[in-house]
Amino acid sequence: MPMPDHVDIAIIGGGIAGTSLAAALAPHRSVALLERESAWGYHATGRSAAEFTRRFHSEIVGRLTTASHAFMSGPPEGFSATALLHRRGNLLIASHEKREQLDAITEAELRNAPPGATPVEPQTVEQALARVPFLNPDWLAGALFDADCWDIEVESLLQGYRKQAKAAGAHTLLNWTLDAASHRDSGWTLNSADQAITADVVVNAAGAWADDVARLCGVSPLQLIPHRRTAINLPVEGFDVSEMPEVNEIEEDFYFKPDAGQLFVSPADETPVDPHDAWPEELDIAIAADHIDQCTTLEITRVAHSWAGLRTFAPDRLPVVGYDSERPNFFWYAGQGGYGIQTAPALSRLGAALAMQQPLDDDLTALAITAEMFSPARFAR
Numbered sequence: 001m002p003m004p005d006h007v008d009i010a011i012i013g014g015g016i017a018g019t020s021l022a023a024a025l026a027p028h029r030s031v032a033l034l035e036r037e038s039a040w041g042y043h044a045t046g047r048s049a050a051e052f053t054r055r056f057h058s059e060i061v062g063r064l065t066t067a068s069h070a071f072m073s074g075p076p077e078g079f080s081a082t083a084l085l086h087r088r089g090n091l092l093i094a095s096h097e098k099r100e101q102l103d104a105i106t107e108a109e110l111r112n113a114p115p116g117a118t119p120v121e122p123q124t125v126e127q128a129l130a131r132v133p134f135l136n137p138d139w140l141a142g143a144l145f146d147a148d149c150w151d152i153e154v155e156s157l158l159q160g161y162r163k164q165a166k167a168a169g170a171h172t173l174l175n176w177t178l179d180a181a182s183h184r185d186s187g188w189t190l191n192s193a194d195q196a197i198t199a200d201v202v203v204n205a206a207g208a209w210a211d212d213v214a215r216l217c218g219v220s221p222l223q224l225i226p227h228r229r230t231a232i233n234l235p236v237e238g239f240d241v242s243e244m245p246e247v248n249e250i251e252e253d254f255y256f257k258p259d260a261g262q263l264f265v266s267p268a269d270e271t272p273v274d275p276h277d278a279w280p281e282e283l284d285i286a287i288a289a290d291h292i293d294q295c296t297t298l299e300i301t302r303v304a305h306s307w308a309g310l311r312t313f314a315p316d317r318l319p320v321v322g323y324d325s326e327r328p329n330f331f332w333y334a335g336q337g338g339y340g341i342q343t344a345p346a347l348s349r350l351g352a353a354l355a356m357q358q359p360l361d362d363d364l365t366a367l368a369i370t371a372e373m374f375s376p377a378r379f380a381r
């Protein structure tokens with residue numbers, strides 16, 4: 001389908017945010033999904049830990065996660081050839097210095113389980129070792145098991161949304177960089193190197209570049225700051241890791257989980273950076289390996305692969321969704337931080353309703369999710 005000269009809504013950014021929003025809008029509006037790179041999900045979306053977890057995030061992210069679970073566990077017919085979620089479980093481990101934190105977190109989680117969640121199970125050292133035999137018994141003081149943690153098939157989710165968007169008539173374009181934008185009463189002219197598109201509304205789903213895209217459009221930025229997070233893959237000799245739970249240090253100093261027969265390890269770093277094609281620093285790679293050296297009995301022979309991605313946060317660490325107060329045809333859809341994949345099903349429905357100025361779905365309001373929580377107007381300029 002050739003790209004038309006004009007669409008109702010042009011979405012800048014083909015990560016999970018822009019793609020899921022395109023799928024939600026395309027049945028109702030003409031949509032163009034415009035991505036700078038030569039592959040969908042090349043930045044944050046393609047570099048995540050692929051985790052869906054009911055716990056250990058803010059209350060409001062928890063509500064978006066609850067509202068996303070039904071879609072993730074039962075997507076529409078034909079959306080994906082494979083299940084989107086695979087239950088993995090999460091073992092939270094504590095060293096002797098963190099015994100008190102473990103007890104406090106265990107008590108809080110037993111008291112305040114999210115609606116419908118499986119109760120957490122306190123674990124002795126022996127029980128934890130039965131789940132992950134290569135944990136170091138000298139390092140480990142105790143643990144907590146959370147069954148409500150799944151792996152997400154991120155590529156299937158992303159491609160499922162893209163197929164849905166296209167089937168509903170959306171135009172999706174790679175290698176299209178927004179270089180310049182101008183606004184008149186009738187809407188936007190959006191310029192790339194060799195193609196201009198006009199649109200009534202522009203959606204900013206540019207992830208780490210969201211403030212840059214705002215500036216290009218003459219809109220004041222909102223202090224959406226990208227934070228680098230590192231990951232490494234370690235080969236594991238002598239253990240089949242495929243069915244082990246994810247393991248998180250009790251205060252998320254680091255975490256690890258299986259990844260294609262190896263161990264994915266992140267030192268849970270959060271370094272503010274300018275937007276860029278992120279790569280890992282040697283020091284963070286070494287810190288990740290050192291955590292595994294301390295808390296397991298594994299012999300680390302080499303780092304098979306390392307990478308980094310950018311998690312982009314607004315000042316209050318909640319997504320920013322809604323029309324800009326200064327430039328009404330400019331719609332923010334950014335700041336998904338560390339949970340943009342697991343919350344995409346609910347957030348894209350919320351985003352589509354707000355972009356079309358319609359009421360939120362009943363299940364979202366029943367969970368006390370409101371437009372105001374995510375409004376760009378909550379930040380002083």
Ligand SMILES: Cc1cc2nc3c(=O)[nH]c(=O)nc-3n(C[C@H](O)[C@H](O)[C@H](O)COP(=O)(O)OP(=O)(O)OC[C@H]3O[C@@H](n4cnc5c(N)ncnc54)[C@H](O)[C@@H]3O)c2cc1C
Pocket residue numbers: 012013014015016017018034035036037041042043044045046047048049050051052176177178179205206207208209213229230231266308309310311334335336337338339340341342343
């Ligand atoms: C190491 C790591 C672990 C994570 N783990 C999890 C997890 O377990 N679970 C979870 O839910 N989330 C996780 N996240 C967070 C999740 O990856 C992000 O919240 C999510 O991917 C953000 O999606 P996005 O579409 O906003 O950003 P991106 O995927 O970065 O997409 C933005 C796109 O905009 C494009 N763009 C920018 N500027 C322009 C322009 N001028 N013109 C055209 N296109 C442009 C970029 O090329 C980019 O592709 C993790 C992130 C990292 C880095």
